[in-house]
Amino acid sequence: MLKVENLNAGYGSVNILWDVSMELNDGEVVAVLGSNGAGKTTMVRAITGMIRPTSGSIVFNGEELCKKPSRYILDAGIVQVPEGRQLFTEMTVLENLQMGAFSKETKEHFQENLEKCYKWFPKLEERAKQAAGTLSGGEQQMVAVARALIGMPKLLILDEPSLGLAPNIVDDILNVAKTLAKESNISVLLVEQDITKALAAADRGYVIENGHVALSGTADELAANEHVKKAYLGI
Ligand SMILES: Nc1ncnc2c1ncn2[C@@H]1O[C@H](COP(=O)(O)OP(=O)(O)OP(=O)(O)O)[C@@H](O)[C@H]1O
Numbered sequence: 001m002l003k004v005e006n007l008n009a010g011y012g013s014v015n016i017l018w019d020v021s022m023e024l025n026d027g028e029v030v031a032v033l034g035s036n037g038a039g040k041t042t043m044v045r046a047i048t049g050m051i052r053p054t055s056g057s058i059v060f061n062g063e064e065l066c067k068k069p070s071r072y073i074l075d076a077g078i079v080q081v082p083e084g085r086q087l088f089t090e091m092t093v094l095e096n097l098q099m100g101a102f103s104k105e106t107k108e109h110f111q112e113n114l115e116k117c118y119k120w121f122p123k124l125e126e127r128a129k130q131a132a133g134t135l136s137g138g139e140q141q142m143v144a145v146a147r148a149l150i151g152m153p154k155l156l157i158l159d160e161p162s163l164g165l166a167p168n169i170v171d172d173i174l175n176v177a178k179t180l181a182k183e184s185n186i187s188v189l190l191v192e193q194d195i196t197k198a199l200a201a202a203d204r205g206y207v208i209e210n211g212h213v214a215l216s217g218t219a220d221e222l223a224a225n226e227h228v229k230k231a232y233l234g235i
């Protein structure tokens, strides 16, 4: 469903991503692993059109999306939960979720998708009228994920959902992502620094180092890889 080939991107004259290639199939959870500054978020920004790649190709369900504007990419079904959540903190939970319905189609399906989100994250229904900024970190991440789901993604990109959260909340969020992939055939690109949890949730993964794809393989292969063990798992 997504095929990224030889993607080069960066900021101004500084290139960050070097010939990055990766693939995602329908219903697959694919982890993107790498240390701070490796280029993971830059890759997410390039795929979602927030920065303009200098070269390469991003084909999504047969359509070339490289260099298309971000709104176009969103309408094509690529929805991200950005690093740091980026909620509207003064607005209520419900208002934040309403912001996820950007297109005619997602507006029409808002109520049914809202109910699904409340099933995934019952806490959000209890907190619907509360200002998002007053929620706990874990609850805020749930709002961010739910807001993305209201956008009816075909490809959901999660950029470090575990940041600053307790392990059980991370498990909840990764379980939702995994179940969505398997039951609703949504593909999930999971950027994560918690490598153990990411590989437990993912089917396959890519390791990014200095803007290059250093390694790729099934989650089991990566978890067993000596370099991954030494460099990322400390074993
Ligand atoms: N807006 C920007 N302008 C200039 N350079 C940037 C910008 N955003 C990121 N960079 C640089 O690009 C490189 C890759 O950053 P990126 O945010 O993609 O890393 P990351 O893998 O997501 O790291 P982290 O795990 O810390 O989120 C870094 O050297 C960073 O300083």
Ligand SMILES: [Mg+2]
Binding pocket: 040, 041, 042, 083, 159, 160
């Ligand atoms: Mg990042």
